[in-house]
Amino acid sequence: MPLQILLTLVIGGIAAIAMLLHMLGKSALLALDTNSAKEAWLRHFPDDTVQDLLVAGDGHAALVLTDRGPGLLWSFGADTVARHLRDFTYLDGDTRQTIRFSDYGAPRVCLRLTATERQRWQTLMRGT
């Protein structure tokens, strides 16, 4: 097959599929509640015991307190990703907060916490 036709097919095909998916509403972020967040955490870490759990007001992240320390669960497209809060940096901001992990496969998470949530989360993230 001539390279020009192959490239057109590949680039056109990828663009068409991505656009179609977006128009079909497949780009929505998963919304979490207390139950789904706990279930999602235990899916990632089945050996943990969840002691407490705070879901962010926007429903896209949860701070999970476990017997192995605090952890962060966040919406990742239609799914979730979770990490224990070890070896991380918290960057505060009025409207947006960032957590950076020392993890090439999960480098950062952006949160949108209210002022009240920010204060409480910061205290709990330190594990105190």
Place this chain on the structure above:
Amino acid sequence: MTEMPNYPEVLQWAVPLFVAAILAELLWIVIKHRGGRYETRDALTSLILGAGSVAEGIVLGFVTWGFLMALWAITPLDLGHSIWAILLFFLLDDLRYYWVHRFGHRIRWVWASHVNHHSSQHYNLTTALRQTWTGTFTMMMIVRAPLILLGFHPALVLFVGGLNLIYQFWIHTEAIGKMPRWFEAVMNTPSHHRVHHGRNARYLDANYAGVFIIWDKMFGTFVPELDSEKPDYGLVQNIGTFNPIRAVFHEWVSLFRDVSQPGLSPRQRLGYAFGPPGYSHDGSRDTSLGIKAKHLARNPQDRGTPGFSDELPPASDRLHAQP
């Protein structure tokens, strides 16, 4: 020796088929509200990884080709290009695929390349195209050496390798339940391969087959898909990025970080590079055996059921390599 044969470039010709099949699967899911899930960025990442994998093959293909041609130059055997030679090679190459794939899940150096095929939490036809860009670095082309030395031409190797990959495309779907019993008994199917992509403790390290599921049954790695336990797709520790570069290289970065930590013995460094995924010198991580043993500690009633052999050690004895 025969002249250079001219086999069709099947993977290139399959591209329109891939696009059409993805659109058909998506349409089916949207209309029927069942048969799988799609997410825009996940699918986009998979498709970019597929295109990148083809590009990598074009750029670095000369390494594998050169190696195979060097072997072809020294072998006195030539099985030719008859239909029987092609069929025999298809069977033997699928056996080769089984072992390379098994190594890809049991040796971290090879897993670092293969992991990105498993890094989606979705299972649809785009997942089939989520292929590695770093396969050449694993040196697994060595496993093809016996076939060349037996007299199969390198061009046949690439042709049949393409057919094998095309066969595996259609089995990456939840839209197909189970195939007829005779087909499920011999061939790799969507049901068998869903198990392979499951991160459930039961389904780890199972169903490595490419085309024929018989290899898993012969070598003891077959686990059937249970109606009572739907596969949960993705990695034991899922990645949190849609960035294709990070998806491709994340395990390589982790591997090199682990190998280069200070204070390790040479054996421990080798363990991080060539031990099973999940190896750790201090027992802080779990291999698949450890994950299965922990699952059995929580769910002892599962012992002896598919995916949990009676030989698995109790969780307290699970196989962490010793420091």
